[in-house]
Amino acid sequence: MYQENTSNYKWGYILLFLFFLIFIYGDLLPSTLITDISPAILDMNTIFLSIVLEAIPFVLLGVFVSALIQTFVKEETLARFIPSQPILALLPAVTIGAIFPVCECAIVPIVRRLIQKGMPLHVGIVILVSAPILNPIVFLSTFYAFQTDLTVAWARMGIALVVSLIIGGIVYSRFGNSWQLKEEKGLITHGPHSYRNRLSETFHHASDEFFDMGKFLIIGALLASVIQTFMARDLLSDVGSGFLAGPAVMMGLAYFLSLCSEADAFVASSFKGLFSTSSLLAFLVYGPMTDLKNTILMAAYFRKRFVLSFIIIVTIVVYTVTLLFDLFYL
Amino acid sequence: MDRNSHYFVRSVILLGFGLFIIKLLISGDIYKFIAPRMMPYMYFALSVIAVLGMIQFFRSGTEDEQACDCGHTHDLSISKGRSLFVYSLFIIPIVSGMMFSDHVLGSSQAMNKGFKYELRSSSPSEEYDKSEASSPEDGVVSEESDDLLEDPAILSVSDRYPELQKEFQAATSFTLTEDNYIGSISLLEDQADDYVGKEVKMNGFVFREDGFPEDRMVVGRFGISCCVADGGIYGLLVQGDSQNLSEFKNDTWVEVTGIVKKVEHNNWELPLIEPTSIKKIEIPAEPYVYEEFEFSG
Numbered sequence: 001m002y003q004e005n006t007s008n009y010k011w012g013y014i015l016l017f018l019f020f021l022i023f024i025y026g027d028l029l030p031s032t033l034i035t036d037i038s039p040a041i042l043d044m045n046t047i048f049l050s051i052v053l054e055a056i057p058f059v060l061l062g063v064f065v066s067a068l069i070q071t072f073v074k075e076e077t078l079a080r081f082i083p084s085q086p087i088l089a090l091l092p093a094v095t096i097g098a099i100f101p102v103c104e105c106a107i108v109p110i111v112r113r114l115i116q117k118g119m120p121l122h123v124g125i126v127i128l129v130s131a132p133i134l135n136p137i138v139f140l141s142t143f144y145a146f147q148t149d150l151t152v153a154w155a156r157m158g159i160a161l162v163v164s165l166i167i168g169g170i171v172y173s174r175f176g177n178s179w180q181l182k183e184e185k186g187l188i189t190h191g192p193h194s195y196r197n198r199l200s201e202t203f204h205h206a207s208d209e210f211f212d213m214g215k216f217l218i219i220g221a222l223l224a225s226v227i228q229t230f231m232a233r234d235l236l237s238d239v240g241s242g243f244l245a246g247p248a249v250m251m252g253l254a255y256f257l258s259l260c261s262e263a264d265a266f267v268a269s270s271f272k273g274l275f276s277t278s279s280l281l282a283f284l285v286y287g288p289m290t291d292l293k294n295t296i297l298m299a300a301y302f303r304k305r306f307v308l309s310f311i312i313i314v315t316i317v318v319y320t321v322t323l324l325f326d327l328f329y330l
Numbered sequence: 331m332d333r334n335s336h337y338f339v340r341s342v343i344l345l346g347f348g349l350f351i352i353k354l355l356i357s358g359d360i361y362k363f364i365a366p367r368m369m370p371y372m373y374f375a376l377s378v379i380a381v382l383g384m385i386q387f388f389r390s391g392t393e394d395e396q397a398c399d400c401g402h403t404h405d406l407s408i409s410k411g412r413s414l415f416v417y418s419l420f421i422i423p424i425v426s427g428m429m430f431s432d433h434v435l436g437s438s439q440a441m442n443k444g445f446k447y448e449l450r451s452s453s454p455s456e457e458y459d460k461s462e463a464s465s466p467e468d469g470v471v472s473e474e475s476d477d478l479l480e481d482p483a484i485l486s487v488s489d490r491y492p493e494l495q496k497e498f499q500a501a502t503s504f505t506l507t508e509d510n511y512i513g514s515i516s517l518l519e520d521q522a523d524d525y526v527g528k529e530v531k532m533n534g535f536v537f538r539e540d541g542f543p544e545d546r547m548v549v550g551r552f553g554i555s556c557c558v559a560d561g562g563i564y565g566l567l568v569q570g571d572s573q574n575l576s577e578f579k580n581d582t583w584v585e586v587t588g589i590v591k592k593v594e595h596n597n598w599e600l601p602l603i604e605p606t607s608i609k610k611i612e613i614p615a616e617p618y619v620y621e622e623f624e625f626s627g
Contacts, residue, residue, distance in 0.1 A: 012338040019346040019424065022352055042433040049427050050363040050558035053354075056347075057371035060378045139554070144621070204389065207382040211340060211420075218419045228559060233444070259560055266555040266562065266621060320541035 048225035062106025068203035097130030104132040122172035130164035132288035163318035186320035220293030224258040246279035254287030278326035337390035344383030437537035437580035487583040503529035
């Protein structure tokens with residue numbers, strides 16, 4: 001037993017040595033080694049790292065809240081706060097979404113945990129799509145990014161609210177309360193733990209989940225950085241900025257850029273003049289609800305079929321609602 | 331791999347992330363990835379990573395196979411190949427981050443993202459109508475009152491940077507610094523008329539869009555709101571034959587001094603600098619500029 005352990009530990013020590021080596025001498029390697037092959041690779045690396053660095057604090061936050069829920073929230077407590085009438089249950093869900101100031105990386109593990117604890121599927125999904133948009137931080141950043149046109153910030157919140165409720169309704173009518181997580185239902189049965197055990201358990205859950213989720217985050221960030229580096233924006237305006245094509249193009253962009261919902265308003269504002277307000281709103285509402293990075297995260301926890309239907313539902317609802325908004329209010 | 335060595339490798343990876351962040355903090359390269367206002371989150375992440383790393387480390391020595399009795403599945407990958415793949419995903423950003431952290435985005439990304447027109451409140455056609463309809467003297471006043479009547483919710487650029495605007499309108503020459511870069515360029519783009527004839531000094535890297543004439547280029551810097559991925563270009567056109575612009579290749583950092591003029595570019599009226607002097611400079615320690623979130627309404 002002891003022998004076997006040390007042989008496997010070897011790799012850990014080699015890695016440890018490697019990290020220290022690069023920590024001290026990493027800068028000495030000339031970056032021209034890479035630029036000679038392709039200068040774009042360094043751009044890609046920088047964008048990739050910046051997405052990872054920016055997302056890590058929020059993933060950690062999400063993982064911790066999820067671990068706290070896992071350890072401390074009982075199924076019965078949760079059930080008490082959610083009305084049994086399914087449509088009525090959407091209202092507390094939106095409220096929770098609005099209060100939780102978490103962005104889209106953090107919300108996936110939290111919602112998964114809540115559903116695992118017995119929260120109805122459609123209620124969880126409403127939280128998943130509303131929390132990253134309907135929160136004060138996102139409102140403020142949209143407000144600052146679109147200072148010359150404050151209607152954008154308000155319209156973003158309003159559309160997000162309507163869209164999340166509709167999505168919740170559709171998910172309920174299509175999936176009812178069926179089990180859509182990958183894990184089997186009812187696996188989590190906690191024996192009596194002492195308080196101290198619970199605390200260390202929270203940390204254990206959190207770090208396990210950080211590694212479960214981290215790999216998907218890194219894959220997502222990698223894909224997003226490749227697309228950002230090699231896709232010229234002029235291409236988009238060539239593809240289309242009309243009444244129908246504009247929102248579609250911007251939603252596609254939001255999906256592939258996988259920006260944090262706190263920052264996407266600034267990117268959207270740089271498209272002002274190229275695209276209509278409704279296209280920008282489609283970008284701002286769709287991106288936080290689902291994007292490439294999030295799809296990969298969701299696919300880690302939810303069944304593939306469900307993730308696919310979820311994306312289709314969100315796409316159709318956001319597209320339709322922004323077009324209607326454009327027709328009646330802009 | 332058994333459970334314990336998984337925990338050990340994980341604690342080493344967490345340590346690696348910690349070292350990466352510490353290295354960025356020491357070298358100051360952290361600002362080449364994220365904006366200063368995100369720093370509290372980075373410190374939060376660093377301390378959480380440190381705690382998690384320590385917990386994983388001590389866990390690796392103590393826990394036997396059945397220690398976790400809460401019955402759920404920890405995804406400790408079974409096959410050696412798969413865990414190698416998963417862990418290398420985490421190792422890649424740590425290694426590439428510690429080796430190439432000082433790279434700064436340049437002209438190729440600037441061309442991808444295009445010029446930033448965001449702070450202009452009206453579409454090009456409207457802008458033209460207005461400037462043609464009103465004489466230069468009263469143009470400013472009537473434009474402002476029009477906007478107020480049209481939509482009370484509209485907040486103009488001058489409302490956003492009231493002090494900067496006062497300062498610039500009073501001065502005959504002004505210098506763009508890290509702190510006023512975004513504000514100044516927004517003001518210049520918003521009401522170029524107010525600043526025509528003034529002398530401007532600014533720095534930035536050189537880039538050109540396709541189809542630029544030989545005596546035209548853009549000098550600008552990336553403006554970041556959260557992380558580099560959301561960066562956009564803030565810059566001004568530089569044009570004039572008094573200097574030999576073609577000797578300044580793309581991605582060269584320069585300091586430009588010149589006179590503000592107005593020009594038509596892709597149907598937009600844009601401010602332009604006619605350079606009186608251009609000189610090459612070293613790339614600044616903080617090559618990006620950051621969005622200001624403070625708002626003095």
